[in-house]
Amino acid sequence: MNDFRKLKVWQKAVDLATEIYEATDEYPKTEMYGLTSQIRRSVVSIGSNISEGAGRRSKNEFRQFLNIAIGSCYELETQLMISQNLNYLEVELFEEFKELLTEIQKMIYSLSKSLE
Numbered sequence: 001m002n003d004f005r006k007l008k009v010w011q012k013a014v015d016l017a018t019e020i021y022e023a024t025d026e027y028p029k030t031e032m033y034g035l036t037s038q039i040r041r042s043v044v045s046i047g048s049n050i051s052e053g054a055g056r057r058s059k060n061e062f063r064q065f066l067n068i069a070i071g072s073c074y075e076l077e078t079q080l081m082i083s084q085n086l087n088y089l090e091v092e093l094f095e096e097f098k099e100l101l102t103e104i105q106k107m108i109y110s111l112s113k114s115l116e
Contacts, residue, residue, distance in 0.1 A: 002062070004054035009107035013047035013069075016100050020076075023097075027088050035088070039079045045072035046104065059115040066112045073105045 004010045020043040027036045046069045053065025080097055083089040089097075 002054040004051040007050060007054065007111070009104060009111055010047055010050045010054075012100065012104050012107065013043075013050060016097070016104065017043045017047055019100075020097065023089065023093060027083070031088070035079060035083060035086075039076065039083070042072050042076040042079060045069070046076070050108070063112050063115050066108050066115075070105060070108055070112075073101055073108070077101055 017040075020039060024036045024039055031037075049065045049069040049072065053062040053069075056062050056065065077098065080089060080094055080101075084091060084094040
């Protein structure tokens with residue numbers, strides 16, 4: 001349906017995922033199968049669901065995948081808050097990620113609305 005590579009929201013989601021992967025490299029090794037893994041799955045899910053939805057046949061299907069991407073955004077924000085509370089993530093970096101995440105959420109909402 002759409003070339004997802006041209007979607008700015010998808011590009012931003014991929015950039016965020018790259019930054020999150022780099023940041024979580026610094027997490028304690030004891031979190032490898034816990035918080036680190038969960039954060040990485042959540043952030044990858046955002047861009048993945050945008051691209052998968054773009055490849056679907058109908059606008060309704062695309063919107064469904066955008067809704068899943070929004071859910072992953074909220075999931076990621078919660079996990080980042082926990083990371084900050086545990087001092088795995090500096091406040092400044094948390095705020096930067098939160099700002100990027102909010103921007104992505106707004107873009108997803110706008111894209112979804114445009115499909116109505």
